[in-house]
Amino acid sequence: MRRFVRDNSLSLFFLIAFLLALAGQSVAGNADANARRLSEGSAPISWPAYVTSSDFAVDVAENWQSEYLQFLLFILVTVWLVQRGSPESKKPGEEGREGDAEQRIGRHALPGSPGWAKATGLRQTLYGNSLGLLMGVIFILSWLGQSVAGNAAYNERQLAQLQDPVSWAGYVVSADFWNRSLQNWQSELLAVLSMVVFSVYLRQRGSPESKPVGASHDTTGTGG
Structure with a gap:
C-alpha cells in the first residue's frame, strides 16, 4: 500500500x-x-x-467542459505549433506527428511498448490519437451536460418570473449559455498562455513543468 x-x-x-x-x-x-x-x-x-439540482449541475459542467477544452486544444496544437524556450513545447523544427521510429510504433516498437502500439491499421491509429480523442469526448459530453442542465436552470428562472421557457436549441444560442461558456474559456486559455510564456523565463526547481534552473532561456522542451 x-x-x-x-x-x-x-x-x-x-x-x-x-x-x-x-x-x-x-x-x-x-x-x-x-x-x-x-x-x-x-x-x-x-x-x-x-x-x-440543475443549478449545481450546470455550475459543475461548465467548469469541466472548459478544462477539457483547454487540454484538448493544448494536446492538439502542440503537435504543430512551438514556443521557443518553453518546456511545454517541442523544439522548433520538430513540428508534426513524427515518424514511426520516433514514436516507437509498428516494427519500431520496444518490448515494453503497449500492444496496440505494436499493431497496425485502425488499432494503431486509434491508440496513437487516444488521448486527444478521450479529451474531446469528455469535452463534448460535459458541454452537452452544461447545455441541458443550463437549459433546465434557465427555464426555472423564466417560470419563476412568469415568462415562457425556451427550448434546448434556443438556449444554446442564448446569451446566458455563451456568457457561461466564454467566461470560463477565456480564463483557461489565459492560464495556458501564461504557463507557456512564463516558463521560458521563470523556473521551479525540481518540477518537470519547468526547465532546470540553470538552463538558458532558449532551451526548449526540457523539463527539470
Whole structure:
C-alpha cells in the first residue's frame, strides 16, 4: 500500500483535492442558493436537493467542459505549433506527428511498448490519437451536460418570473449559455498562455513543468 501511494501520489493528491473542492462548492453553493431563495421569499432547499439540482449541475459542467477544452486544444496544437524556450513545447523544427521510429510504433516498437502500439491499421491509429480523442469526448459530453442542465436552470428562472421557457436549441444560442461558456474559456486559455510564456523565463526547481534552473532561456522542451 505504501508503494502504491508513493507511485501514484500525484494522481491521489489531485483526486483528493478535487473531491474536497467539489464538496466545498456544493456546501457554499447550497448556502448561496438558499440566501437567494430567502431574499425572494422562497423556502430554502436541503443539501441533497441542491446537489441534484440543475443549478449545481450546470455550475459543475461548465467548469469541466472548459478544462477539457483547454487540454484538448493544448494536446492538439502542440503537435504543430512551438514556443521557443518553453518546456511545454517541442523544439522548433520538430513540428508534426513524427515518424514511426520516433514514436516507437509498428516494427519500431520496444518490448515494453503497449500492444496496440505494436499493431497496425485502425488499432494503431486509434491508440496513437487516444488521448486527444478521450479529451474531446469528455469535452463534448460535459458541454452537452452544461447545455441541458443550463437549459433546465434557465427555464426555472423564466417560470419563476412568469415568462415562457425556451427550448434546448434556443438556449444554446442564448446569451446566458455563451456568457457561461466564454467566461470560463477565456480564463483557461489565459492560464495556458501564461504557463507557456512564463516558463521560458521563470523556473521551479525540481518540477518537470519547468526547465532546470540553470538552463538558458532558449532551451526548449526540457523539463527539470
